[in-house]
Amino acid sequence: MPFNKVAIIGLGLLGGSIGLAVRERLPSLETVGFDADSDVRSRARELGLCGSVAEDAAIAVQDADLVILCVPVGAMRTAAEAIAPALSPGAVVSDVGSSKERVARVLAETLPDHTIIPAHPVAGTERSGPDAGFASLFAGRWCILTPPAHADEAKVGALMQFWRALGSTVEVMDAAHHDMVLAVTSHIPHLVAYTIVGTASDLEEVTRSEVIKYSAGGFRDFTRIAASDPTMWRDVFLHNRDAVLEMMDRFLRDLGSMRNAIDAGDGEAMFDLFTRTRAIRRGILEQGQDDARPDFGRADHTQETSE
Amino acid sequence: MPFNKVAIIGLGLLGGSIGLAVRERLPSLETVGFDADSDVRSRARELGLCGSVAEDAAIAVQDADLVILCVPVGAMRTAAEAIAPALSPGAVVSDVGSSKERVARVLAETLPDHTIIPAHPVAGTERSGPDAGFASLFAGRWCILTPPAHADEAKVGALMQFWRALGSTVEVMDAAHHDMVLAVTSHIPHLVAYTIVGTASDLEEVTRSEVIKYSAGGFRDFTRIAASDPTMWRDVFLHNRDAVLEMMDRFLRDLGSMRNAIDAGDGEAMFDLFTRTRAIRRGILEQGQDDARPDFGRADHTQETSE
Structure with a gap:
């Protein structure tokens, strides 16, 4: 491992999981953590998320040869200044921003004289805070690096090695392309999930209790995504505004077409779309990015399927 | 159990699961199945989904005191005529339509001289066909009955008893209200999921392979829903057109507001929505309609959370 000491700034789901993953998979690498919230620092010490937790960000990064900023993207400037x-x-200096x-x-x-290699591990759950982390969060998931054009190749290679050691598969991508890809695969799904849950909360004809009771018909999957950290997601939409708006407008156009198909009773247009969408699902299962068990092995049964 | 013989017409995910659930939980109840597709009939015999599988719908229902139509809602008339x-x-005569x-x-x-008590077990997976069924599909899930105003109360009670024996909690509701509730909790989520997967498939800037690779950021949950049976869902949207359009228009209005909030950089509006939506998630977890384990216990880890 080309690093001796990693400083983790921000000890929520991502930062905490990095600390736990390093402890499990790279035990000789020293970890120092910091969080701007003193309660989170105390909890991180109790949970042993890092080898030590510093009381100050500047102390945490002393002698660190890898610094990972694990704060909401809107808090990156403040963290970098500290x-x-x-x-x-x-x-x-790297990060985990979406x-x-x-x-x-x-x-x-903010750091014009340092080597900056931004990164995005495409992994997470709807839970947040220091208690949400776990060591295997990155296992089998992609981590995208977006190094600037002039980046030191040896250092990019070292960061790739770090993420591979945590179980990820690493991809290098242009930052603008990353933002377009993630707008589709992550940001729009989150915005849609948040909105549909909001729409359902505000109805007069259907009570909130009914929405909760009958959520197994599809809605509950949206509520999981819509339970994600509000600060993190507000910042993502403020930061990735242009790509999100571009993808959003295409989605709104397609949704308008489906609305019109329903209005016109055009069963053929519906059947065509509902058939096409199965191919992408097959790809996701084939590449191990999801689990085909009914209900993903939720509660009531544990039966394996033949799929 | 007030029934002696149940006929199951249609042996896909729902029909097959009813057969398996009866075998496990009501072994003294005789089951006869039928499916219009001869391959499905053969497979149902191999899998033992019912005590016997008839070659004709009319033969299947002979002497049955409960008949459950488990076909797409668009095929109900043909099945009833048969x-x-x-x-x-x-x-x-009952059904399982959405x-x-x-x-x-x-x-x-179609059956003016018979007792008709429509029903909707709010349970399912994205898989379809005779191999998709399992006995515990209905356990811990709601089943909604929508008996007509003049319905025989003893027979409604008997059907409630049947569904409770299969593990469901039964609710009685007006059919029009059911259709409004399910438009929100099931039909709109499916339409949105199908559409977003369609939008992602059609992009030029982002390849289909990239969409698949980075689906763990939220998109994969939509692909699961968008892998559901196309015929069944086309029929649902053709049948429940008015309620779906009404809910759709509210959702489109709310989505337009969020689009404008992003365009205007209105972080407060986003934060407000993203915070409100957590309450419904908590309700769903408290009522056991979903599982709070990270990733629902998907692949890489099995850790229980404290939530």
């Missing part, structure tokens, strides 16, 4: 004075000259182009710009502005 | 000549005078008002009307028109 570590700037104490950062080792040769340290790699949007990359603007984060890369913010970090380059 | 059983009409052989139906016992005292038999209860929309109820129009199904109730179709069955009343």
Whole structure:
């Protein structure tokens, strides 16, 4: 492992999981954590998320050769400013933000003399905070690096090695392309889920209790996504505005077409769409990015399927 | 159990699961199955979904005191016509369709001299066909009955007893209200999921392979729903058109507001929505309609959470 000491700034789901994954998979690597919230620092110490938890971000990054900012993308500038004075000259500064182009710009502005290699592990759950982390969060998931054009190849390679050691498969991508891909695969699904849950909460004809009771018909999957951290997601939409709006407008256009198909009783248009969408599902199952067990092995039964 | 012989017409996910659940939980109740597709009949015999599988719908319902139509809602009239000549005078005719008002009307028109008690077990998976069924599909799930105003109370009670024996909690509801509730909790989520998967399939900037690779960021949950049976869902949207359009228009209005909030950089509006939506999730977990384990216990880990 080309790193000796990693500083984790922000000890929520992602930061905590990195700490636990390093302890399990890279036990010789020293970890120091920091969180701006003193309650989170106390809890992180109790849970042993890192080898030690510093009381100050600048102290946490001293002598660290890898610094990972695990804060909402809107808090990146403040976090980078806090570590700037104490950062080792040769340290790699990375992050785990869900949007990359603007984060890369913010970090380059704040830390102009350092090596910045933005990263995005495409993994998570709807839970947040220091208690939500677990060591296997990144296992079998993708981690996307978006190094700037002039990046030091050896350092990019070192960061790739780090994420592979945590169980991820690493991909390198242009930051703008990343933001477009994630707008489709993550940001729009979250926005749609939040909105549909909001719509259902506000109805007069259907009570909230009915919505909860009969959620097994599809709605509950949306509520899981819509339970994700509000601060993190607000920041994602503020940061990745252009790509999200572009994808949103296409989705709204397609949704309008389906609305019209229903209005016109056009069963053929519906059947055509509902058949096409199965191919992508097959791809996701084939590539191990989801589990085909009925209900994903939820509660009532544990039967394996032949799929 | 007030029934001696149940005929199951249609041996896909729902029909097959009813057969298996009766075998496990009501072993003294005789089951006869039928499916219009001869391959499905053969497979149902191999799998033992019912005590016997008849070659003709009319033969299947002979002497049955409960007949359950488990076909797509668009096929209800044909199925009802096929059983009409052989139906016992005292038999209860029910179904499992996801929309109820129009199904109730179709069955009343086709079988004017029989007791019709429409039902909807709110349970399912994205898989379909005779191999998809399992005995515990209905355990811990709701089953909604929508008996007509003049219905025989003893027979309604008997059907309630049947579904309770299969593990469901039974609720009685007006058919029109059912259709409004399910439009929100099931039909709109399915339409949105199908559409977003369609939008993602059609992009030029983002390849289908990228959509599949990075689906763990939220998208994969939509693909599961969008892998559901196309015929069944086309029929649901054709049948429950008015309630779906009404709910759809509210959702489109709310989605337009969120689009505008992103466009305007209105972080407060986003944060407000993203916070409100957590309450419904808590209700669903408290009522046992979903599982709070990270990733629902998908693949890579099996850790229980404290939630």
